[in-house]
Amino acid sequence: MKFVLALPILFINILLLTTTPGFASTRDGDASKKAEPLRLGIVGLVHGHVGWILGRKQRDDVKIVGIAEPNRDLAERLNKRYHFGMDRIYASTGEMMDKTKPEAVVVFTSIKDHKKVTLAAAKRGIHVMVEKPLTFDMDDARAMKAAADSAGIFLLTDYETTWYGSVQRAASMVRSGAVGPLRKMVVHDGHQGPKEIGVGPAFLKWLTDPKENGGGALIDFGCYGANLITWFQGNRRPETVTAVTQQIKPEVYPKVDDEATIIVTYPKMQGIIQASWNWPYSRKDMEIYGTKGAIYQDDATHMRVRKPGMNFQALEADPRPAPYGDPFAYLASVVRGKIDPTGSLWSLENNMVVVQILDAARRSAKTGETIRLMD
Numbered sequence: 001m002k003f004v005l006a007l008p009i010l011f012i013n014i015l016l017l018t019t020t021p022g023f024a025s026t027r028d029g030d031a032s033k034k035a036e037p038l039r040l041g042i043v044g045l046v047h048g049h050v051g052w053i054l055g056r057k058q059r060d061d062v063k064i065v066g067i068a069e070p071n072r073d074l075a076e077r078l079n080k081r082y083h084f085g086m087d088r089i090y091a092s093t094g095e096m097m098d099k100t101k102p103e104a105v106v107v108f109t110s111i112k113d114h115k116k117v118t119l120a121a122a123k124r125g126i127h128v129m130v131e132k133p134l135t136f137d138m139d140d141a142r143a144m145k146a147a148a149d150s151a152g153i154f155l156l157t158d159y160e161t162t163w164y165g166s167v168q169r170a171a172s173m174v175r176s177g178a179v180g181p182l183r184k185m186v187v188h189d190g191h192q193g194p195k196e197i198g199v200g201p202a203f204l205k206w207l208t209d210p211k212e213n214g215g216g217a218l219i220d221f222g223c224y225g226a227n228l229i230t231w232f233q234g235n236r237r238p239e240t241v242t243a244v245t246q247q248i249k250p251e252v253y254p255k256v257d258d259e260a261t262i263i264v265t266y267p268k269m270q271g272i273i274q275a276s277w278n279w280p281y282s283r284k285d286m287e288i289y290g291t292k293g294a295i296y297q298d299d300a301t302h303m304r305v306r307k308p309g310m311n312f313q314a315l316e317a318d319p320r321p322a323p324y325g326d327p328f329a330y331l332a333s334v335v336r337g338k339i340d341p342t343g344s345l346w347s348l349e350n351n352m353v354v355v356q357i358l359d360a361a362r363r364s365a366k367t368g369e370t371i372r373l374m375d
Contacts, residue, residue, distance in 0.1 A: 039101065040103070040105070040331075041096055041104070041105040044069060045067065046205075066102065097120065107129065115140040118130070119147050122151035128154070129155075129157070130157055131158055136355065138356055141356075154334055156347070164297070164301070169317040173295055174290070184272070185286060186274065187225030190277055192282075195252055209256075216256030216277065217277045222357075225275065227351070228286060241371045302317075
């Protein structure tokens with residue numbers, strides 16, 4: 001089968017791999033487990049996205065066996081809402097892992113704690129999925145990758161935009177050559193600000209702490225664009241990274257940026273990542289420009305296409321099929337050997353590049369210099 005070379009061959013091969021049914025993971029040697037629910041542990045309740053798993057409708061693909069959260073008051077407040085049972089709460093990550101024996105953990109801590117949790121899980125041979133980003137520091141990312149590789153575990157990163165049918169349809173269109181070779185991508189992510197939209201106090205506390213989150217909007221929403229642009233470029237790292245940050249609302253966010261723009265360059269393509277806590281509304285969308293036309297991915301399903309001499313054409317993408325539309329079903333399928341995550345938006349190889357971009361962007365914003373990513 002031949003494709004128009006709108007993207008690197010590597011990207012095409014990656015897309016085919018990640019949608020190949022029946023892939024048998026070499027990391028899951030126990031075939032008897034494949035029909036059983038995945039034994040899942042939750043580490044941390046301080047991330048607002050934890051509601052995605054706590055409020056998930058009962059299904060037979062995963063079974064929550066334990067929750068690690070030292071903040072008893074927070075756990076009790078969430079228990080009143082989600083009714084998971086306080087008997088599942090453990091004061092430490094190690095205690096939860098040792099007593100409940102999860103096969104995998106999903107991590108809803110501060111970003112800084114991702115390394116600590118990953119190392120603890122790898123020591124016990126437990127697979128890990130963290131909320132975006134993987135981390136913000138390249139030294140931490142290298143340590144996490146080394147631990148995962150040594151233990152033979154999966155280390156995945158979850159982004160909401162990975163679930164979007166529009167992202168996948170846009171990739172298919174680019175892959176087919178519908179808009180020609182890419183020249184520019186502009187990715188917009190963010191909202192009015194975490195305090196403005198009313199995130200919980202535990203979430204807000206670490207999200208606005210530069211030591212725990214690595215920055216503000218730059219990390220919180222810059223990671224989405226880094227993830228997507230990296231993937232569209234066959235998981236290659238860019239040649240340069242340039243970033244500018246601002247504190248438009250220093251009275252609200254005195255310790256971190258609330259406005260960020262990151263520019264990444266490739267030999268024949270430029271990516272612009274616009275991350276903000278100052279948008280008038282929540283958004284996760286992007287513009288993809290090729291030599292023959294443009295694709296506007298407006299939300300999870302809605303899209304527009306425009307070519308020279310034509311008006312906009314509206315398109316609607318189908319929701320992602322199971323298990324790709326649900327991060328926990330996806331994790332279970334990966335661990336059970338049904339899906340190979342290699343090269344996907346969730347993958348470690350992609351997200352090592354994402355961290356390299358974020359790490360360089362932080363340095364660029366601080367120094368005012370363009371950072372060249374050298375071999």
